[in-house]
Amino acid sequence: MSIFGYDPAKYHTGRAPIEAAALGLKLRPDQVAYRCNLSTIGDDGTMIDFAGGHPSTERAAGAIEAMHVAFADEGIEFHRGVQYRHIMVAPADWAEAECAPPHDLTGKPAVWPTGPAAPKLQRVMDASREILADFDIDANTVWLWGQGFQPQMPSFESQYGLKAGLVTAVDLVRGLGVLTDIEVVELESATGWYDTDYEGKRDCAIDGLDDGLDLFIVHVEATDEAGHAGNVEEKVRALENWDSRILAGLVESLDASGPWRMLLLPDHATPLALRTHTPDAVPYLLFDSTADGPGGEYTEAGVADLPIVPGHELMGRLVAG
CATH class of the missing domain: 3.40.720.10 (Alkaline Phosphatase, subunit A)
Structure with a gap:
């Protein structure tokens, strides 16, 4: 954003809503976007690979679609991006959480979300383990972070x-x-x-x-x-x-x-x-x-x-x- 000539202090609301725009998503004011990584966490809770083995976009697609189906009745949407990088859209009250970027945790213990919305996020991340196990990818969890509301930027x-x-x-x-x-x-x-x-x-x-x-x-x-x-x-x-x-x-x-x-x-x-x-x-x-x-x-x-x-x-x- 800064290199494009826009002051992040004025326009940056989070990473995920910018990525959502790339997918053609227009978020309503009552929606928040989260970046959804396909990641690999070890049995001891260590972040092994924030990129989940870099699955192909085609292989990742099935897992993201399964997540979408699993949570659609709750007003939660999952949208396919590229390789391990995807988007979750949720109600606005899901925004109130502190989430660690997974690339900051490589080789370290996973730091789970905190804050008012943390239990909702944790439930989704925990449920993803069973869902992702059905697919031929190295990733074994989704990792939610980088949330925000979509910014309005001049051309x-x-x-x-x-x-x-x-x-x-x-x-x-x-x-x-x-x-x-x-x-x-x-x-x-x-x-x-x-x-x-x-x-x-x-x-x-x-x-x-x-x-x-x-x-x-x-x-x-x-x-x-x-x-x-x-x-x-x-x-x-x-x-x-x-x-x-x-x-x-x-x-x-x-x-x-x-x-x-x-x-x-x-x-x-x-x-x-x-x-x-x-x-x-x-x-x-x-x-x-x-x-x-x-x-x-x-x-x-x-x-x-x-x-x-x-x-x-x-x-x-x-x-x-």
Whole structure:
């Protein structure tokens, strides 16, 4: 949200309602959305895998449909997302709970919901164990978190005067596009995993700009997933893929089209040693093909002594020209 140029302090109401928008869900004021992970918890209560073995979307679909059927009479809806990432919609009074993000618990004891709505959530999570046991997936529970009511956001074009597009495999990012009227390009081969289609994403950007869009956002999830997995080889490979499979062809196309600008950055840190998100500031690279910049080192250490820029201000700097 911040990278798109919107202040989270003003617009962020929770992760799940943004992802719900990506699925085409328009929540009523009396409804709250929860992110619903398919996760794996050990017999000793340890969070083994917040992503439940990364089931294919097709395999996950049956489990989510079974959850939907099991709770439909209670006004609870389950909606299929991608791989392990799904959505539960519940009455508004289910919102009052403190829920731990499952990726913060990898290898640690599960921290169950607390607060007024916690017993309702716990009942659903407990019931999911029996339901998921009937399906050929590694996940053995649903994990509910990231709840909120759907935000109202102004369009990107009304904010910045530009027509924008984006490509992503992640519903959170897709949902931001839906809520801000950014053109979301569907790429079937974008997986949200190490095997995503880097060239396909690059070509979506090139085609979108050639077709008249003023700005295009390319999102790749592989580095984040590698960070959560503690997999240094895949994280390095994903970063190298940006150079060899996206930028290598994209820069030449941009050069051929005239002056251009680019903002390159991660949307958060996911250190390999911690295997979860941290609130640390991240480096960014802002490039203008028509002007020499001050240079510098594009690493966390290289920018550690520089002033921190609020993330939602960067889009304004990019489009200012």
